[in-house]
Amino acid sequence: MTTYSLDALTQWARETLEAAGATPEMAQSTARALVDAEAVGLRSHGLARLSQYAAHLRSGRVNAKAVPFVRRAHGAAALIDADEGLAFPACDLAINEAIRLGQEFSIAFVGVTRSHHFGAAGNHLARIAASGLAGFAFTNSPAAMPAWGGRRALFGTNPIAATFPRQYDDPVTVDLSLSKVARGKLLVAARDGQEIPLGWALDAQGQPTSDPRAGLKGMMCPAGDVKGAMLALVVELLCVSLTGAAFGFEADSFFDENGNRPHIGHAFIAINPSALVSAEVYHERIETLLAAMLADEDVRIPGHRRTDLKRQAQRSGIEVSEDIAAQMSGRQA
Incomplete structure (x- = not known):
């Protein structure tokens, strides 16, 4: 394994995306998001995605010159149009709007339409928590799971995330995919030549598989089965339905270089914790629950491991795979 600083990795990712046609703004926003995911240990949503994004820019699956904009706004709600570009500039704009509207109205809903893969859901919420608001993030994605009882992929893995700020410590942040694991973990396993546990995925015939490549061609298993x-x-x-975006079954797989522009949707909610009770009551209730949880020695607060990993990465850099190190040396993705 080779170690690089966050700045070096971000520069390489930005240069790679710009070489594939992205605007400087799109390249910088996306590079920062990929390195942030790598820094918190989410390799499946980190630099493993760089070559995929670059391929989509080159093939036209992404509008390389996209500029996201506020399409509609009414009261505490707004709709961001990603302009068929990579998702991160649109998500940056959406988070800005969610914070602004959440502070003004105490609650905000901001949707994003005509978008692309938005990476690690929880990472989008860091600025919401830093502003003192509670936040929620949702996205659909290309079809990878069947409806319960169905035999074809219809829904995406559709991750959700939530964050709750704390007064004197890092926020509580929950980030999970609705498949048993994120589909990107199959991508990493396939790239690294590793098997996956049975129960993660089904092959194209609907049979359990330990081959990540077969799983990528088949379907993911939902977490909690019918739930x-x-x-x-x-x-x-x-x-x-609230953004006019495309359903998962209408979007071609992110893992294919060629295909349609996915046009998927995201949703962000921001809530002022002081809207219904005082800040003192909010923080007391949060800390009471966390103290009860931590009374059991094996319990950990969700999100804190990722925060610790990012701080460590900021100090010491990130160890990347030899595949990524080779790409860094050759300056290409």
Whole structure:
């Protein structure tokens, strides 16, 4: 393994995306998001995605010159149009709007339409928590899971995330996919020549598989079986019916270089914790629950491991795979 600073990795990712046609703004926003994911240990949403994004820019699956904009705004709600570009500039704009509207109205809903893969859901919420607001993030994605009882991929893995700020410590942040694991973990396993545990995925014939490549051609298993499938349905409707985006079954796989522009949707919610009770009551209730959780020695607060990993990465850099190190040396993705 080779270690690089966050700045070096971000520069390489930015240069790679610009070489594939992205605007400097799109390249910088995306590079920062990929390195942030790598820094918190989410390799499946980190630099492993760089070559995929670059391929989509080159093939035209992404509008390389996209400039996201506020398409509609009414009261505490707004809709961001990603202009068919990579998702991160649109998500940056959405988070800005969610914070502004959340502070003005105490609650905000900001949707994003005509977008692309938005990476690690929880990472988008860091600025919301830093502003003192509670936040939620949702996205649909290309079809990878069947409806419960179905035999074809219909819903995406449809991750959700939530963050709750604390007064004197890092926020509580929950980030999970509604498949048993994020599909990107299969991408990493396939790239590294590793098997996956049975129960993560099904092959194209609907049979359990330990081959990540077969899983990528087949379907993911929902977390919690029928409950996960129903939650995936909820996220699909939340991110599409309210934004006019494409359903998962209407979007071609992110893992294919060629295909349609996915046009998927995202949703962000920001809430002022002081809107209904005082800040003192909010923080007391949060800390009371966390203290009760931590009374059991094996319990950990969600999100804190990622925060610790990012601080360590900021100090010492990130160890990357030899594949990525080779790409860094050759300056290409």
